Amino acid sequence: MKIILILVVILFTNSAFAANKTAEDLVRNGLHAYKTGGARAAIEAWIKDSGIEGSKEALSQANTLRQVEDFYGTYESYEIVKTHKISKRSTSLQFVMNFDKGVAYVIFQAYKTKGGIWIATQFKFHTEAAQVWPISDVYGSK
Numbered sequence: 502m503k504i505i506l507i508l509v510v511i512l513f514t515n516s517a518f519a520a521n522k523t524a525e526d527l528v529r530n531g532l533h534a535y536k537t538g539g540a541r542a543a544i545e546a547w548i549k550d551s552g553i554e555g556s557k558e559a560l561s562q563a564n565t566l567r568q569v570e571d572f573y574g575t576y577e578s579y580e581i582v583k584t585h586k587i588s589k590r591s592t593s594l595q596f597v598m599n600f601d602k603g604v605a606y607v608i609f610q611a612y613k614t615k616g617g618i619w620i621a622t623q624f625k626f627h628t629e630a631a632q633v634w635p636i637s638d639v640y641g642s643k
Contacts, residue, residue, distance in 0.1 A: 521619040524592040524611035525581060531621075532579050532598070540566035551612075551620035565626045566605070572628070574601030583638065589613075591622075595634055598626075606630040 521527040527547065535543030540563035553559040570576070576598060583595040590613040598605040610623040625632075630639045 522617065524584065524594055524609075524613075524619045527611055527619040527621060528579075528581065528594055528596060528609060535566070535576060540564075540570070547609075547621040547624065549620070550614075550618065551622060553621070553623075562624065562626060569598075569600065569603075569605045569626065569628060573603035573605070576600055592619075595638065603628060606633050608633045 521530060531543045531547040534546040541560065543566065544560055544563045548554045548556065548559050578599045579596055580599070581594060581596045583593075585593045587593055587610075592611050592613075594607075594609045594611065596607050596609065598607060605626050605628055608623075608625050609621065611619045612622045613619050627633045
């Protein structure tokens with residue numbers, strides 16, 4: 502009986518973690534999938550249950566990440582740089598992905614469903630910050 506109870510607690514804990522209760526959780530869960538399963542696993546985690554799930558365009562972003570790996574080596578870590586609440590249910594996040602020899606800049610839009618789960622609606626990766634982030638965030642304002 503104790504074993505069953507422990508298994509239920511573990512399963513509940515894992516599903517609660519994967520539930521993306523915040524936009525940051527969504528980003529973190531995708532990056533964890535990236536570290537353990539590669540670029541496609543990250544994209545699939547980010548677009549799960551969203552309107553772009555299964556989208557060839559969204560899945561092609563995995564190729565962008567693979568190209569970054571070709572130049573910069575192995576993914577190491579991430580930093581969420583900025584989170585901007587657009588509305589009650591939409592958020593924009595800017596984060597960096599640190600690799601052995603360089604960094605990828607990411608802009609990410611997330612949406613909170615009526616069920617309270619955050620899903621991705623758009624994201625872009627680039628090795629040049631000014632290609633995906635607002636210019637004032639890259640170079641500062643006057």
